[in-house]
Amino acid sequence: MANMMSQMPLPRLTKSNYDNWSIQMKALLGALEAWEVTRDGFEEPEDTTGYTAAQNKALKETRSKDKTALYVPSS
Incomplete structure (x- = not known):
């Protein structure tokens, strides 16, 4: 990237x-x-207790994508 x-x-x-x-x-x-x-938005879950390994992995990936979108400067 x-x-x-x-x-x-x-x-x-x-x-x-x-x-x-x-x-x-x-x-x-x-x-x-x-x-x-960027299109759909991202809301950090308040509680991830009980998340499966797959759900935690998906959350980590979504957080990374959110941070990437926030980092890209617009000018």
Whole structure:
């Protein structure tokens, strides 16, 4: 991920390019596997007691995708 982001210029949002910018950001976040969490949102569960190993793994992956989406700068 870091290598991919360091090689590609990030799209810059201006007053006149929202349509193009949003398409580029959707593609970028999709490539980083973070689009779904951006689109659907993520709420940290209050209690994970009783989670199975698979549920904990899925939660960890979703947290990672959420942090990736939050990290990607928009300008």
